[in-house]
Amino acid sequence: xxxxxxxxxxxxxxxxYVFKKTLEKExxxxxxxxxxxxxLETIHQFDEKVATxxxxxxxxARYRIIDYxxxxxHRQQALNHNLEDDDHQTGxxxxxxxxxxxxxxIEHFVNTLAEDRQAIxxxxxxxxxxxxxxxxxxxxxESTIKTKFYTTLKLVKTEFExxxxxx
Numbered sequence: 001x002x003x004x005x006x007x008x009x010x011x012x013x014x015x016x017y018v019f020k021k022t023l024e025k026e027x028x029x030x031x032x033x034x035x036x037x038x039x040l041e042t043i044h045q046f047d048e049k050v051a052t053x054x055x056x057x058x059x060x061a062r063y064r065i066i067d068y069x070x071x072x073x074h075r076q077q078a079l080n081h082n083l084e085d086d087d088h089q090t091g092x093x094x095x096x097x098x099x100x101x102x103x104x105x106i107e108h109f110v111n112t113l114a115e116d117r118q119a120i121x122x123x124x125x126x127x128x129x130x131x132x133x134x135x136x137x138x139x140x141x142e143s144t145i146k147t148k149f150y151t152t153l154k155l156v157k158t159e160f161e162x163x164x165x166x167x
Contacts, residue, residue, distance in 0.1 A: 003043075007036050010054070014061055021065050021127065031068060035061045059137060066122045070107060102160075109159050110152070117152045124149055 014035055019028035038060050046056050110121050119138060123129045131149070135142040 003040060006039075006053075010057055011036070014057065017058065017061055018065060022068075027068075031061075031064055035064050038064065062123070062127060062137065066119075066126055069126045070111070070122065105160070106156060109156060113152065113155070117148055120145055120149050121152050 011032070015028060015032045018031045018035070019025065022028050022031065035057075039057055042060070046053060050056075051059070110118055113121075116138070120134055123134045123137065124131075129137070131142050131145045134149075135145045138145065
């Protein structure tokens, strides 16, 4: 019963948050359902000494959204959408394809980095969080977040200059 009360109490807020990040009703509904399923599966890990329940739940939501944007499903849907839109213009089609390949290579490279660097990169790039918000989420200083983010950007740039994928 308490679990149903938690879901009922937080559902609208979490759904609104997810919808704001995805701008797709069906996707937001699916992700919100997954977030609450994850909450129920991991509720034993919640520690009120570390964060409020609301903060903990939003952290689950943030990471689920990041996982979605990193997933092959999202990349394939984005590519299909771009290809359909640009199908009649070969130049646009090729540019879209090249951009998509570069994005996938960036994702692959970033995913080889340390987990903290990955989290900072995706929170900043995908979720467009401020350095302050990321610092709060990861429980570290804002200056550390900035340093790791800009170092990661430099690593990405160096990697793609080396492989001639970045001009």
